[in-house]
Amino acid sequence: GFAGTCYAHYYGPDNRPFLPRVWNAGSRHDRIDFRWDAILRDGVYNYSGYDDLVEDDLAAGIDLVGILWATPAALRKPGCIVTAGAEPAERPAGWYAPQVGALALSPTLSDQGACPPAGLYNSWSPTNFNGNHWAEFVYKTALRYRGQVRAWEIWNEVEWSFFWLGTEAEYAQLLKVAYQAIKLADPTAPVLFAGLHFWADPTYFERVLDIINDDPAAAANNYFFDVMSIHLYSRPSTVYDITLHIRQRMRQYVSDHPIWLTETGVPVYDGPFPGVHSEYAAREVEAASYLIQSYANARAAGIERYHWFRVHDDSESMGAEHFGLWHTETYTRPAYTAYQVATSYLLSPTMVTHWTYSNGVRRVTFWGTPRGKVSVLWSNLPQQATYTESAILSSATLVDQRGGTQTLTPVDGLYTVTLPPATATRKDSNPVEYIIGGEPYLLVEADSTPPPPVTMVSPVAATTYSDTIMVSWTPSSDASGIWGYDVIVKVGAAPWTQWRSFGQSGLATTVPYTDVVHGQTYCFRVRAWDRAGNRVEWPQTTRACTTIDLDREVRLDVNAVMGNPGSGPLTPLTNVSLRFVDGNLADAVPPTVGGSWHWNVTLMAGDYALWATPAGWWSPPPGWLPLRLPITVPPGPTTLTLSYPQLVLPAHRHSYWLPIAMRP
Template identity: 40%
Template sequence: MAVIALTCLGALLASPGAAVAGNDGFAGTAYTFYPLPPGAPTRPLLPLMHTAGSRWERLDFPWSQLEPAPGQWSWMAQDALVQDVRQAGLDILGILLWTPTWAAEGACNLYSYQQLAELRRPPLSLRFQTLPSPQSVTLAPCATRPPRGLSEAWDDWSEADGDPANYWGRFAYELAIRYRGQIRHWEVWNEPDLTWFWSGSPAEYARLLQVAYQAIKSACPECRVLFGGVAFYANPDFYRQAFTAIANDPTAPQHNYFFDALGLHLYSRPSSIVDVTNFVRADMRQRLSVERPIWLTETGVPVWDDFSVHPSASPYIWSARQAEAASFVLQSFANARLMGIERYIFFRAHDDWCDKNGNGSCADDGPYAGMHEMYGLVRDNLSARPAYAAYQLATQYLISPTWVSYWNYTGGGRRVSFWGTLRGKVSVLWNTQPTPTTVVYPLVVPTATLIAQDGYAQVITPDAGGNYALLLPGATANNGLSNADYIIGGRTYLLIEHDADSPIAQLLEVTPTGVVTFTVRWAGADATSGVWRYDVQHRAPPESAWTAWLTRTPATAAVLRAPQPGARCFRVRAWDRTGQLSDWTPAQCATPQVSLQLTVSAVFGDQNRNGIQDQDETTVASWLRLRDAQGLEVVSPTLGSQWGVSLTLPLGDYRLEAWPQEGAWLPALREIGLWSTTGGWNEAIALLPKQGEVFIPLAQR
């Protein structure tokens, strides 16, 4: 077996500044709006991140700045910011946060400059972002406190009734209605499970979310509201307790449990995206009995080895080298899509490095000078890090999959495959262990393109056995809980298998074999990679919703047992071996048949209305008709007082009608339900007299 070494690949396919072609809007970046240099009129990060494939900007809407005093609004700077971001082609996820001092409830958390600086100085056991809003160099001392009046109705904005106004509800409403049409996604607070962002309780946060949800939906019904980005590891009970508080509100179900999606913040370890997403979804189901989409509203890893920015830097817990950070981008992106994460927002576009004056100290400009860690896809001078090229690859190749699957190899190799993308089947491969490992990958198409995380590529061909054997370098990022804790996998690669042909599917047979059973056969073809699997759906005609029956099945025939008797329609589509999908076939419908022996022993005038033909009650010649549920005759009518006919009919409801020729009698209708494969009906039909009075000769008996 020939092993392909991945240490050096060929041509460079992607480079910083090369715009990404094709984009599904999955990925974004945080704090892309910064003017650079600070105070400049331009925002150069916006086009740079758009070129990288970012289509979202996550930014603060600080209440303390937008309403510095009750009813006094300051919108001008925020309006300009929103306009600039939207004109750059980015959607906005707006964060509602920071309580103004005038609106705060209870004692405020006052930190000294030195305490704030210590909170943010590496080495850190957790990841900290800039504490205040990036639009300001001040943070109100009460910014983390719950607002006054939070327990009032969301739209109680007056104190004339003798109780506090719900100023938070008013702020959320004013914000949503002002930017309706420009912003459709709002996140309620940032990391409320960390006390330096939210010093209230989980129940108070749940109330904050409830009020914001109702206010925003009232102002903008089409807007979506996110449960504020959860940092998770520092206080995993916080969101669970908030879920419980929401579940205890009897109005929660009618308000969608007060959030449309949940934001998660997961850093430094790509595998945590799999683990924590599973935890949070399980908690939603257990505590709320619902499941909501999850957004990764912050993810990233700080780099420690960029000596051009920080000449005296050294490694610390949860940090990575620049090349390892590039690996993190692809691995976290792949795991996010594998887990069905709805949006992926990288923290952050640039460093906003704290040593603004370049004197080697981050302490001399106060605690709000910038970040004490280097997270940026680019540096503050706009030069790209390796993570930028990796982000471009992710947003160019790992988009619009029809399905995402994974495989963990013995020896530490991991593969996450994106089926049916615009460029075919794209597999992300990396090694989770420090020892190099060889992974074997089966042939799908005759040749494939292998791209390294820095954009260098080569065309590869399989060996004689029809496999690719790839030697994956070992992991090196061991700044975890110990030197043996490798938080990021090794150098990462994309294996691209392109199939220009789409598969074709054909539905061959739909045959009822019982009242609820159908035999179905299908086939497909694909000229390049071949047909891999099929999806088959069914529904009851005429317009009920399609129900998935078989998903990615290799079978070409099966028997369905329908949930109820009657007609059933089917359709099928094919997958090829790169994940491309055919169109659904036209629906084919079939109805089980029933053999009916219909016997009308007599049609008689039922003078005494007892339903029995007495000795003096005579037969009445009538037109006898049998109609289906649509009112159509299923057999030629007959005139007489008796009828016997053998029929084969579709399952369903029918109506037997007797229309007397004599005017003294009312017509009779009988409903016949044919819901088994064989049926018989043998009865006499009693015709009631038209007159309300009893027939005179009968009354004289």
């Protein structure tokens, strides 16, 4: 599943009220800390508390992402000094969602587990950890929860000194050791890069990736991580923009990796349990809008996992920041219902498209969902906006962030939606800056039935005697109309590959395929897309295959070569050079000299020429002129016979001389 949360396991054994609630909301993943300093006590590994937690989450149908971090005090790197303190209740200015390039200030305090571990560079094995305490912790933990904890994240927000007091090189080594240990213990578990705070130091992850790229073993080990993990808050536009930036920069150093949004949210400052009104805080109803907008933008950006931070407020204090879907289990915020709306309607799309219009409207369309075609719409500007969309069905459902619905009927083929203005502003911004769009609506056209399978018409012959294969199929029909057709091709034993997308093919049902090689076999499959984005699955048995044969058996019979003097009888010639050349003027058949020529050979289809050159050419008249006879050999299954009872060379009667002026 796409949707997850953070810290749904509270409060403790026999008291985890949030697990069934997040499952009912559509969450299937929980992200929790596996603190090393909580597991290793007095030199002894004790997992009893975590065993209960893992068992309870799995029993509730929730998979786990475990964050491995927090060095025990006794195992800190020598010289690492921690000025310990609690995570600050309110972050410094610009902390959550500044514009790109703005600075964020780091607090001076650190978590007591923020030091790099000692022995991090020691070589090790599962039977001899050789003082590499980090390798021992990661290996033992991953092995203990093999098949139970589905993914492991290596530390948290290492750009921020509250969580990490090491260098970029030390984090690269920490990640490498963890990756190797986890893959030995549980090869199927994805390993996540530490969740990027990003704003604390926007190029920190690049510096780490640059170090990893220089490691000779990195490429063979997926650069020591399987997933890039990111944290983005309070401004839904950054969930799209910054994700694309991180992906683009990541590709400069390592291969492309999936991206998971393992923390996102916005603190709230109103309601019966308000938190502090920090710079990027919002009202409860605006936080619900943020949830749907960030969820849609995450899909648009290609993010593969979405985790809301967090399930409940981790502090009862009104002076702290409150992110929770709940305050406690007795008070549910509007964002919980918005989460249900997102997971109910914005699931399993065949594709996602998006656009921001000049009037400030943002549209993210989920095509081919189990609900049909769903467009998420909101205004980014502080004024009401109107959006129109062409209808594909006779009616649609409009869904608000509270789950309320109404039926829309198109007028002149168009749906019209009025969108509320943006109201969430950054505290004390001048000029006023709107960080979250207005309340979103979901426009749902409920065609979720894919078109019927496509029947191939051609090619039907086992062999194609042409350099072009005409690929044809019968047209499909569908309630919302056919959008186009995908065509894939299999060349020989190679895998199936995309040849034409539905956007390229449109409604055409016959397309020429010309990228052929003699002797190769080509197979084709076709599927239809409808205008709601539904597509039929690729047919597993229905396909059309053909083998290209561009050879042709050719028989040449030149019975006689004669000279034509212009008057009188033809003169037999017996000493003529005879050649059959291809388009590059190379001999396609061994040449001969004589007065006749007979052969039977296999040639590739193409353009050729028969040359007959009299003996002694070039010579002054009298004599005979050469003959150049163009011949096209088309492909085909039968023998092509070229029969010439007589090749007649014309007489050579005149020579033409050009005057040459000589200068002294």
